[in-house]
Amino acid sequence: MSRKTLLNSKDIEIILHRLACQLIENHNDFSNTVLIGLQPRGTFLAERLAELLKTAYNIKELELGLLDITFYRDDFRRKDKPLAAETTQMNFLIEDKKVVIIDDVLFSGRSIRAALTAIQSYGRPKSIELLVLIDRRFSRHLPIQPNYRGRQVDAINEEKVLVTWKKTHKKDAVYIESKA
Amino acid sequence: MQELSVEHLLGIKYLKPNDIDVIFKTADHFKEVINRPIKKVPSLRDITIANLFFENSTRTKLSFELAEKRLSADVINFSAGQSSVKKGETLIDTVNNILSMKVDIVVMRHGNVGAGVFLSKHVNAKIINAGDGTHEHPTQALLDSYSIREKLGTVKGKKIVIVGDVLHSRVALSNIFALKLQGATVKVCGPTTLIPKYISSLGVEVETNLKKALEWCDVANVLRVQHERMDIKYFPSTREYTQLFGINQEILDNLGKKIVIMHPGPINRGVEITSDVADSSESIILNQVENGVAVRMAVIYLLAQQIKR
Numbered sequence: 307m308s309r310k311t312l313l314n315s316k317d318i319e320i321i322l323h324r325l326a327c328q329l330i331e332n333h334n335d336f337s338n339t340v341l342i343g344l345q346p347r348g349t350f351l352a353e354r355l356a357e358l359l360k361t362a363y364n365i366k367e368l369e370l371g372l373l374d375i376t377f378y379r380d381d382f383r384r385k386d387k388p389l390a391a392e393t394t395q396m397n398f399l400i401e402d403k404k405v406v407i408i409d410d411v412l413f414s415g416r417s418i419r420a421a422l423t424a425i426q427s428y429g430r431p432k433s434i435e436l437l438v439l440i441d442r443r444f445s446r447h448l449p450i451q452p453n454y455r456g457r458q459v460d461a462i463n464e465e466k467v468l469v470t471w472k473k474t475h476k477k478d479a480v481y482i483e484s485k486a
Numbered sequence: 487m488q489e490l491s492v493e494h495l496l497g498i499k500y501l502k503p504n505d506i507d508v509i510f511k512t513a514d515h516f517k518e519v520i521n522r523p524i525k526k527v528p529s530l531r532d533i534t535i536a537n538l539f540f541e542n543s544t545r546t547k548l549s550f551e552l553a554e555k556r557l558s559a560d561v562i563n564f565s566a567g568q569s570s571v572k573k574g575e576t577l578i579d580t581v582n583n584i585l586s587m588k589v590d591i592v593v594m595r596h597g598n599v600g601a602g603v604f605l606s607k608h609v610n611a612k613i614i615n616a617g618d619g620t621h622e623h624p625t626q627a628l629l630d631s632y633s634i635r636e637k638l639g640t641v642k643g644k645k646i647v648i649v650g651d652v653l654h655s656r657v658a659l660s661n662i663f664a665l666k667l668q669g670a671t672v673k674v675c676g677p678t679t680l681i682p683k684y685i686s687s688l689g690v691e692v693e694t695n696l697k698k699a700l701e702w703c704d705v706a707n708v709l710r711v712q713h714e715r716m717d718i719k720y721f722p723s724t725r726e727y728t729q730l731f732g733i734n735q736e737i738l739d740n741l742g743k744k745i746v747i748m749h750p751g752p753i754n755r756g757v758e759i760t761s762d763v764a765d766s767s768e769s770i771i772l773n774q775v776e777n778g779v780a781v782r783m784a785v786i787y788l789l790a791q792q793i794k795r
Contacts, residue, residue, distance in 0.1 A: 377519065377527035377557075377787075388791050390488040391515040399523065427524040 315478035321456040345374040345392035348409035371396040378420035401429035412438040415450035494613040497622035498663035512784035530559035540566040553782035627660030629781040642669035650709035675699035679720040705746040
């Protein structure tokens with residue numbers, strides 16, 4: 307197993323600020339916008355962005371939801387291991403709201419497809435955008451593209467993009483792992 | 487972790503403590519789902535479920551049907567009263583005919599003890615026992631334990647008394663298995679004629695004095711008097727039963743403590759429980775009904791997970 311560092315904590319800090327600024331350009335004070343982090347790993351990015359928007363950019367009222375998409379996935383009963391659900395925390399309706407879905411890595415697009423279906427359980431949003439830290443190009447199974455991306459990566463299918471966060475792994479970093 | 491150790495849900499006695507944990511954790515997620523504006527997930531959109539009810543049922547059948555529909559399964563319903571069973575068709579023939587329609591899961595209620603086990607050995611589908619005679623009613627016991635856990639935080643270490651017609655109750659037997667499996671202490675209380683002789687072999691004490699039983703317990707799970715299953719008279723009169731084993735607000739007020747009141751329904755109001763108790767803040771009867779859908783969704787989801795395409 308070999309591991310190559312793609313982004314270090316300084317890179318991630320810069321990217322988070324850029325993504326926050328891009329969000330502010332389109333959503334102003336976030337009065338009609340909600341951020342939704344996808345369980346399990348998108349929630350760390352969503353929480354960091356929300357924190358940054360509040361502390362560094364003085365966004366006062368920001369609604370953040372954590373959405374689990376297990377019951378909406380199309381690989382139920384197709385995996386060797388059973389799918390375990392995570393907690394969903396959506397204490398608001400998204401009727402007529404601008405929704406920003408947040409995930410760490412965009413790969414095949416199937417998780418986002420599931421999230422688009424899951425979100426409809428909370429109302430009819432005005433619009434839905436997608437924000438990801440890493441966009442793996444050329445690996446999409448579905449016609450889904452992000453509106454905001456931290457870094458675009460060309461990785462072959464056998465390689466794995468691993469995102470670690472200060473909160474859980476004591477270090478902000480993105481690695482590319484390969485078996486070779 | 488998120489996998490059941492059993493292939494069918496035939497009874498609580500076949501489950502391990504971890505199975506109950508897995509079911510409850512999954513039910514927590516479905517409880518969140520059924521409180522959304524749109525209470526439906528697409529997980530089981532390629533699964534067909536047959537509800538075979540050879541005995542009458544209202545709430546269990548509705549609860550299963552709602553659970554199945556909220557998981558997006560295709561559902562077919564069968565009631566023995568309007569079927570070829572009346573013309574002499576056997577259980578196996580009836581079920582095999584239904585399975586030929588490519589059914590994946592069978593939810594069955596039957597008047598005979600062991601009907602679910604029998605079926606699981608003869609048909610190639612997941613079987614969920616929705617009540618087999620006076621034997622087991624596992625999903626009811628699971629939702630009862632889930633409701634206690636929700637109300638009191640845990641089942642472990644709690645004192646639970648099952649009051650009433652234990653002899654004819656499948657709910658009582660499944661509850662005893664489920665509660666003991668989770669570390670609760672269980673007593674039964676009722677007329678000695680309605681307490682099975684083998685009950686102590688299950689690690690359950692008998693208390694024939696309702697007041698003492700209620701003073702001892704944290705939770706009273708009150709059973710319906712099942713007149714339809716009684717072939718002889720088990721107590722002199724309904725009035726006498728109510729005087730000795732009926733729960734009213736006055737009895738609860740005199741306890742000097744709050745206890746949780748449960749009932750699997752349907753209630754004989756004024757017989758085993760008065761209306762003011764059934765509708766009081768101590769009663770979690772309606773929570774049991776709501777939790778029933780979430781727990782049944784969890785059971786169906788977890789069993790469906792084992793069906794590979």
